[in-house]
Amino acid sequence: MSEFRLAFPACVIAGKHRLAADDIGLLRKHSFPDGVRTADDVVVMLALNNSCPEKCPEWNAFFVESLAGFIVNYSYPQGSLDEINAAWIMRMFATDGVVNSALELELVLHIMEISSYVPDELRAFALDQLRLAITDNVGGYKLTRAVERKGITRQDVDYVMRVLRNVCEGGVIPVSPVTHGVLRRIETETLPAGNHPRWTEIMRALELRDYHQPRTSRWLRIVDDEQAVA
Incomplete structure (x- = not known):
């Protein structure tokens, strides 16, 4: 993970002081065209959340819905949680x-x-x-x-x-x-x-x-x- 690098447009957005609604549109189109689907996508979302001091109101809903949907619906067991990914959630957040x-x-x-x-x-x-x-x-x-x-x-x-x-x-x-x-x-x-x-x-x-x-x-x-x- 130490070699992980943000790709465009996430790398540009991460350097901004304020994450705007237009940035979310770029992320949807280029970084997450199918939504958040992989562990690397999660890393990108967390990096953006931590790097931009100011965020538009739309970011909160995008962040919560995208990550929750991935964790519940695209992680094992799909549609549910178990003790292993519950422990991962508690450790991650x-x-x-x-x-x-x-x-x-x-x-x-x-x-x-x-x-x-x-x-x-x-x-x-x-x-x-x-x-x-x-x-x-x-x-x-x-x-x-x-x-x-x-x-x-x-x-x-x-x-x-x-x-x-x-x-x-x-x-x-x-x-x-x-x-x-x-x-x-x-x-x-x-x-x-x-x-x-x-x-x-x-x-x-x-x-x-x-x-x-x-x-x-x-x-x-x-x-x-x-x-x-x-």
Whole structure:
């Protein structure tokens, strides 16, 4: 990867101070005519995101939708996630467990929303970003949090439900020990009197379940239009 070089037009765009809507048009036409389809395409997207200090609003949607679509639909297992690519996601978009970018946190959340299955480790990881915002005042979620306080706000409740929505069963929220542990840790770090009432309802709806799912030992496999590369 040390010899990786950006090709035109990405190499020119990466040197700009502001990434504009016209640049996205060039990227769609020349760099990603079929969309983001390979691991190298991901590297290009991340390089552009990190190199341009200012970005047009259109970039956020392009970044999130392109990378989420690739990770879920063009990586193994297609249409879903497993423990291996969940670990890759956490390693790629976080430093010491902290997602520092609000945009990259939005990417992680969108990946979870469009995947037919989400490993519980990734769900717990997303919830832990709320804990980090409350206890350590760090991370991408902290950057978007409207109120800096120890209590759970309505915004925090909406965030938690965005992470848990796909596992809700009527009035019950079944969770594994790892997710349950993160939520309980958040609970201990806040004062009940300062929490939004909906938080209490969420905690009461939790139902601890011990999921036994086999882990695989494969590497992250990237799927393009022709083949899967181990």
